[in-house]
Amino acid sequence: xxxxxxxxxxxxxxxxxxxxxxxxxxxxxxxxxxxxxxxxxxxxxxxxxxxxxxxxxxxxxxxxxxxxxxxxxxxxxxxxxxxxxxxxxxxxxxxxxxxxxxxxxxxxxxxxxxxxxxxxxxxxxxxxxxxxxxxxxxxxxxxx
Amino acid sequence: xxxxxxxxxxxxxxxxxxxxxxxxxxxxxxxxxxxxxxxxxxxxxxxxxxxxxxxxxxxxxxxxxxxxxxxxxxxxxxxxxxxxxxxxxxxxxxxxxxxxxxxxxxxxxxxx
Amino acid sequence: xxxxxxxxxxxxxxxxxxxxxxxxxxxxxxxxxxxxxxxxxxxxxxxxxxxxxxxxxxxxxxxxxxxxxxxxxxxxxxxxxxxxxxxxxxxxxxxxxxxxxxxxxxxxxxxxxxxxxxxxxxxxxxxxxxxxxxxxxxxxxxxxxxxxxxxxxxxxxxxxxxxxxxxxxxxxxxxx
Numbered sequence: 001x002x003x004x005x006x007x008x009x010x011x012x013x014x015x016x017x018x019x020x021x022x023x024x025x026x027x028x029x030x031x032x033x034x035x036x037x038x039x040x041x042x043x044x045x046x047x048x049x050x051x052x053x054x055x056x057x058x059x060x061x062x063x064x065x066x067x068x069x070x071x072x073x074x075x076x077x078x079x080x081x082x083x084x085x086x087x088x089x090x091x092x093x094x095x096x097x098x099x100x101x102x103x104x105x106x107x108x109x110x111x112x113x114x115x116x117x118x119x120x121x122x123x124x125x126x127x128x129x130x131x132x133x134x135x136x137x138x139x140x141x142x143x144x
Numbered sequence: 145x146x147x148x149x150x151x152x153x154x155x156x157x158x159x160x161x162x163x164x165x166x167x168x169x170x171x172x173x174x175x176x177x178x179x180x181x182x183x184x185x186x187x188x189x190x191x192x193x194x195x196x197x198x199x200x201x202x203x204x205x206x207x208x209x210x211x212x213x214x215x216x217x218x219x220x221x222x223x224x225x226x227x228x229x230x231x232x233x234x235x236x237x238x239x240x241x242x243x244x245x246x247x248x249x250x251x252x253x254x255x256x
Numbered sequence: 257x258x259x260x261x262x263x264x265x266x267x268x269x270x271x272x273x274x275x276x277x278x279x280x281x282x283x284x285x286x287x288x289x290x291x292x293x294x295x296x297x298x299x300x301x302x303x304x305x306x307x308x309x310x311x312x313x314x315x316x317x318x319x320x321x322x323x324x325x326x327x328x329x330x331x332x333x334x335x336x337x338x339x340x341x342x343x344x345x346x347x348x349x350x351x352x353x354x355x356x357x358x359x360x361x362x363x364x365x366x367x368x369x370x371x372x373x374x375x376x377x378x379x380x381x382x383x384x385x386x387x388x389x390x391x392x393x394x395x396x397x398x399x400x401x402x403x404x405x406x407x408x409x410x411x412x413x414x415x416x417x418x419x420x421x422x423x424x425x426x427x428x429x430x431x432x
Contacts (some may be wrong), residue, residue, distance in 0.1 A: 026308070031392035034199060034304035036400075038223050042312040049319060066423075073419065077412060084409065095405040101391030104203055110392035116401040116408075123412055124223060127419045128316060131230045134426040135237070135323050148365050150264045154271055154290075156354055161275040163350045164343060166334040169280050169325065173287050176317065177271055180294050183306075190379075191301040193372040198395035199304075200387055207383050209395065210302045211374040216399035218306055220411040226313045227418035233324045234425045240328045247334050249342075 003056030012054040019047040023121075030117040031110040037120030045125040049132050062133055069130035076123030083115050147188050155181035168236045168246045175232065179225040183218045190214035260300045267293040280330045281322070288318040305396045 003009065027040030057065070087096035095112075102109035154177055161174025190211030198212040236246070243251050267290050274286035291314035298307040339347075369375050386398040400408050 031394050031397050032199075033394065034197070034396075035308050036219075036305065036394070036397050038219060039305070039308040039312060042223070042226075042309065042316060046312055046315060049316065053319070070419075070423070073416070077416060080409070080412060084405065095402070095409075097390055097402055104387055104391055105200070105393050110390055110398075111402075113390060113392045113397055113401045116405070117397070120401075120408065120412065124415065127415050128226065128230075130419055131227070131422050132316070132320065132323075134422045135230070135234065135320055145365065145371065147260065147264060147371050148368070149362075150268060152358070152361050152365075153268060156357070157268070157271045157275065159353075160350060163346050165275065166337075166343070167280075167332045169321075170275055170283065170332065172321075173274055173283060176287060177274075177290065180290060183310075184294050184297060187298055187301050187303050187306060188371065189368060190303075190374050191372055192374045192376070195302065197302040197304050198383065200393040200395070203387065209379075209383055211376050211379045212382060212395040212399055213379050215303045215306055215396050216404065217407075218303075219309060219396065219400060220407060222306070222309050222313050224411055224414050226317055227415045229317060230320055231418045231421045231425075233320060234422045237324055237327065238425055246329070246332070249334075249340060 004054050008054050012050055016047055016051060019050070020044065023047065027117055027121045028107070028114065031113045032105065032107070037117035038124055040117070041121035041124030041126075042128060044121065045128040045132070048125075048129050052132075052136065062136065066130055066133045069126045069133065072126035073123055073130065076119050076121075076126060079119035080116060080123060083112050083119060087112070148185060151181050151185040151188065154184070166247050166249050168239065168248060171248075172229065172232050172236060176225070176229055179221070179229075183221055183225075186214040186218045186221075257300070260297060263293045263297050263300070267297075276335075278332050278335045280325050280332050283332070284318060284321045284325060287321065288314060291317065305394070 023040045023043035025040075026035035026043060027037060030036030030040065084095045087098050088094045090096075091098045097111040097113070099111040099115075101111055158174040158177030158181060161170050161177065165171055165174065190213070192208075192210045195208045195210045198209040198215070200207065239251065240246060243254055245251065270286045270289040270293065274283045274290065277283050277286065291310065295307050295310035295314060298304075298310055382399055382403060383395055386395045387393065390398045390402040392398045392402070
């Protein structure tokens with residue numbers, strides 16, 4: 001995929017860090033403020049999509065990032081199932097909130113909900129990014 | 145009542161695109177409209193006048209919130225909608241790659 | 257609530273434009289207009305979680321649609337052609353379905369509580385027990401990740417399946 005003009009590249013360079021920070025904030029504060037794993041994961045996937053759209057990438061780089069994205073998606077799914085199964089193993093109920101609840105309205109509270117948010121954000125972000133990569137790589141199929 | 149009816153109208157517009165349009169991209173857009181209509185209908189049913197968003201900011205005050213359950217159901221449905229739309233577009237791309245057209249009548253004819 | 261009605265009218269007009277215009281890129285931009293007005297309406301009905309997710313998902317939807325259309329063609333050559341027999345038949349069936357659907361829908365919408373008066377029978381319990389039982393201040397996050405976490409697991413499965421489907425359909429080598 002080809003990149004875009006110099007203006008787009010410069011603006012992307014300066015803005016992409018803020019998008020990542022915003023996504024991380026949305027994920028980590030998902031149990032206190034609006035947002036959560038879904039929104040944060042899609043925002044981080046959107047940051048990667050912006051980077052690829054602005055700078056372009058070769059076929060080999062796309063293949064490599066597809067592999068990395070699928071690994072991350074599996075890690076997210078396993079983390080989510082792992083949190084659920086540890087509730088089953090430690091206390092006998094699937095998806096039991098077994099961690100201490102902490103002080104309400106603080107960052108370290110709500111038991112397993114922040115862990116689930118992180119797992120879902122990894123899964124959703126990697127999944128949507130790999131969908132985008134698969135559709136971006138379609139060029140090589142259409143033109144053969 | 146009238147806001148619910150406009151969601152139904154959006155649903156019917158999407159269904160019109162699916163049933164009568166011959167272009168595959170238009171059919172995918174129709175599916176997206178149906179998803180929006182159902183999501184919006186859920187969120188509108190859960191609305192309560194004078195209530196706040198369901199996020200606790202002060203513990204000791206009595207809570208007056210809008211209904212959080214439709215929001216929780218729709219939250220997952222939105223992401224699923226993106227996944228299904230992407231899958232549909234992938235199939236459409238494959239069809240275009242084979243037949244070089246989006247017209248379903250032409251595709252049916254070419255299959256013969 | 258006048259702004260909600262204005263956005264509903266805008267949404268319907270954009271939807272009609274999206275399915276009737278000849279340029280497919282313009283149709284996709286109109287799809288984006290519908291999605292963003294839905295996101296703004298989510299803010300009006302006090303659903304900030306939904307609004308954030310809808311905005312970012314809408315951006316990705318438009319990007320994916322544009323990626324598909326730029327790879328292929330952006331002229332809808334079926335607009336303006338003469339209606340074929342099956343198309344007229346499908347329009348007739350559609351009109352029949354609309355009448356049936358509206359009669360059922362109007363009756364069932366009358367059973368619903370009026371706009372702005374949610375019944376909140378189940379939600380009362382969730383709001384009361386959300387903070388003490390899970391410790392999370394965001395009730396929506398409590399519902400999707402603690403009370404109804406199995407729903408979220410199912411959603412993750414559906415997303416995983418669709419990713420596998422896209423990856424399998426987009427493979428480079430295969431049977432011709």
